[in-house]
Amino acid sequence: MNSSSKNRSRLVLGIETSCDETAAAVVTSDGVVLSDIIASQVDIHGRFGGIVPEIASRIHVESIVPIVEQSIEEAKVTLEDLSAVAVTQGPGLVGALVVGLSFAKALAFPMDLPLCGVNHIQAHLLAIFIRDKREEGAAAGRREKRPEFPFVGLVVSGGHTSLYLVRNPLDMELLGATRDDAAGEAFDKVAKLLGLPYPGGPVISRLAQKGNPEQFRFPRAMLPETPLDFSFSGLKTAVLQQVHRIRRKGVQIPVEDICASFEEAVVDVLVEKGLKAAVQYGVKDLVIAGGVSANRRLRSVAQERADRSNVRCHFPEMRYCTDNGAMVAYAGQFLLDAGMLLSPDADVYSRLAF
């Protein structure tokens, strides 16, 4: 985590294609991002109301060469300056992951560069340590606010809702995960049933600001038997039933109140369980990462309740919450140090088993 002049020169190229962003970045071993290029497919998939996987793979194939070239150019380095290539190996969409891994192999092996296969979820949690090169000067003051190992990490996105005990960058123990829908998936599906566009998170969050979060008391699944697991499927159904109930009365759907009440229920559960894990494992720091961690309500509620529990709550910078290449590059450094490298026959994995 500490910068040293020796490590300064060590650069890793990170490649991310696990879902609908084609991303590449060059990052130093102390977490300074020299370049961070992302081509998002959200506009394309928005028209279809969600990601269309076959299209996603095709677009990754088209985007990956220019995106990687741009990341090298913008970092003002050459391929020869790299110490390693890191690539997301899983979890994610198989067809999309294969594009990134195949490209990374073709780039790394002919140049005799080490290739590191990064776990996408772990990379999200390590994103807390990366920073933009422009902020490097200001970083000294912020560094003391960074989490200390071990910490509890909560990754919340469209595909994942998982709690980890993070002992070090390579040792993360899964404490709990969603039993049905991911939190981001719940946002997307509730948006859909309210007739709102994809992706659902930003839209619901915006409408929620104008609504009353206490208008509807939606269920919070606390799961007493496995309290660090999550469940959002019942919440989705409860919103659906509420909408039908109002519709039957023939009155207008109070979309803003529903959004606010739904968002509050999700935020409540995420914060409650994140803090519960931190207290249970006796750690002082909670890191919340992944696409949903950009949610403003989640950030403010988590910060407020963490203060009350004497836990420090951390969020990656906004741009490193969603999928990006920088977190992959940074996570790759630790694999490189540990000598955990991929062989030419390495394959992608779509999901993590419990």
Add this chain to the structure above:
Amino acid sequence: MLTCDITSIQSLTSLAECIRTLAQPGDIFLLEGDLGAGKTTFVKVLASLCGIDPREVTSPTFGLVHRYLSGSPGMGSPDPEDMAQRFVLVHADLYRLGPGADIYDTGIQELMDEADLVAVEWAEYLQDGVVTHGLRLRFHLDFTGETDETGIRQVEIIPVGDRWTRQMRALQECIEKSHGLKNNP
């Protein structure tokens, strides 16, 4: 076609038990119905009847297809010898693929071929004729009347292929005998 009312997780389990008893390797269950209708929950129940930890069963909307193995979980595939002892349930979701879903291009077909049983959510998006043996299960969430938190669901059961057509009588008998499960003739 059979129709039955699902009023609780117990009655859903009873239905899954009847189906599990009559199922044979390679059967595909086509799950249809809107958001929140109970499709993923049905797969959870079915999985636990196959010796799979139901906690492993999550919505495959994001990843398109999940593969679950009976016995102790772990990352990746067990070795071939161990694999032969495991029950393999494949859980696909065509929500994001939409109408006319192509299960070949997306790797779903590949996993289905190696499964003991397959459950496909949003099967209404599947092209006709892809599935030759199994059951079509149409889930309806009932919004009439004052429902509780979870609501009441109706499931329509339609056979696909000759064997399941012949087994419908046995399935109906099993449903009628099951506690808490109501068959709507």
